Amino acid sequence: MTHISRRRLLGLIAAGAAGATLNPSAADVAPGMRKKPIPSSGEGIPVIGMGTWKTFNVGGDRQLRLDRTRVLGEFFRHGGGMVDCSPMYGSAGAVMGFALAQLDNTDGLFAAEKVWTNNGSDTRQQIARLESTWDIAPFDLMQIHNLVGWQAHLETVQAMKQEGSVRYIGITTSHGRRHKECERIMTREDIDFLQLTYSVTQREAERRLLPLARERGIAVIANRPYDHGPLIRRLKSREKVPEWAEQAFDCRTWADFLLRFIVSHPALTCAIPATTRVDHMNENMRAGAGPMPTPELRQRMARFIEAL
Amino acid sequence: MNDLSSYAIADFVPFTAEVYFRLIERVSETWWPLHLLTLTAGLAAAGLAWSGQTRSVGGLMAAALAWVSVTFLLTGYASLNWAGSWFGWAFLLASALLLLSVLTQPAPCQMPARTLRRRDRVPRLAGLALTALGVPLYPLIAPLAGRDWSQAEVFGIHPDPTAVATLGIALLTLHGYRLWLTAIVPLLWCLVSALTLQVLQAPSPELLYAAIAVALLTCVKDTPLG
């Protein structure tokens, strides 16, 4: 992925003094964000990425755009990689383009977008529009959102991958929907990534899709790691992180607990929590830097949450 | 710990409450003090509609719908919601339909005055109530709900009060299929907006549901469908 430098330069000039505060210092970063390999290539990506659904869709509101730029700055400061977006997320792609243009350090960015249109002949045009809103080409990962019109889109993105116009390709689903169809695609088609809902409370994927992903060498992205927010908000407001978790794998926050549960699954490549807040981003990224729970501890964690 | 029932609706609201209310605020800031003019126009429309001067009312209301379509829906809301521009075009369509309906509506004096008064009592009261909600009362909702005055929604500037007032004026001035034609887009918007507010856990979706119920019941009473 390469930025188109002219616009980036203009963005930096326009940001002026504000830019200085948008670009955070390297202090207070948890060392050693873990990486996991993408099975189809062996390339490592950080186990904590970020989503943008709702959180980055702020339209033309400059104040909120600058706020989100700070959140993205924090992400890169901690060695973040995958940023996941979609044409369904309103202005999120444009806001991402704006934020990337303001930041000095976007090293490690792994830009993941989606094709989302019923029109099977519009794949290339939609990807071209996304490239211009992000000011990026090529995208690292192009996914077919919720399998909408997947046959036609997959054919086109496979051809684009051959041409070098996208680096990896994938499909997405969420809320446990259409797992049968995902399974068929994973078995018959050549894809690098599968994105699905997986969290300590949403473990449907453990039955078939995660074992199949391992078998087929497909990287897995976990969306909705906090069940869209209520999960972590309720835990934070009502419960203390159990002591045994802190002793066993230095689990200090609920973000540590929930995200490490996800990314310690052997089939999982990364989780993509979304946030509007710098402090939450900080917390989420730290979860990717510490020790991970063993399979036995994972079982205990799941039982603990079930019992609440 | 999951609320599966909210997923389907939540999937169609791709922004947070903060972003939505800031859009309301920014559009307000951009056009202030036009609010004073639109509120006066709304009150004038109510007065004209009450006294049966349908054509001038049609002009005022059509202008308000078209203005909100361009300045709020197509310019701001469409950047937040992929379906936003559809609503913008729908408001423009509603504006045209309203104008067409009032221009082709037979003059009320073609009916005997007493029949007219009796037949019209319910729609007129319902129409007056909805216009009152849409024009003078709507700006008070934000401060009463604990939000800042800068987020007050105003007839002719923001879509919710404009849609509610359009329903009210339609009930005051139109009958039969013309009433249905004019009411359909504002009714749909009120529903979409009420669901949006519900997903955002923002106050006052109940008012919009109430407006929909009042308008629908009155339309059905006026002209039973089928």
Ligand SMILES: NC(=O)c1ccc[n+]([C@@H]2O[C@H](COP(=O)([O-])OP(=O)(O)OC[C@H]3O[C@@H](n4cnc5c(N)ncnc54)[C@H](OP(=O)(O)O)[C@@H]3O)[C@@H](O)[C@H]2O)c1
């Ligand atoms: N079919 C698909 O392709 C699909 C479907 C669903 C999701 N996704 C992707 O997956 C991403 C993640 O899913 P999601 O956004 O639905 O839900 P999520 O990441 O499970 O939850 C997001 C919510 O969690 C809160 N949060 C984040 N970090 C927190 C922390 N440390 N402490 C407390 N609260 C925290 C955020 O609020 P604050 O802003 O207050 O932090 C936000 O409301 C999406 O953004 C999207 O990119 C893809």
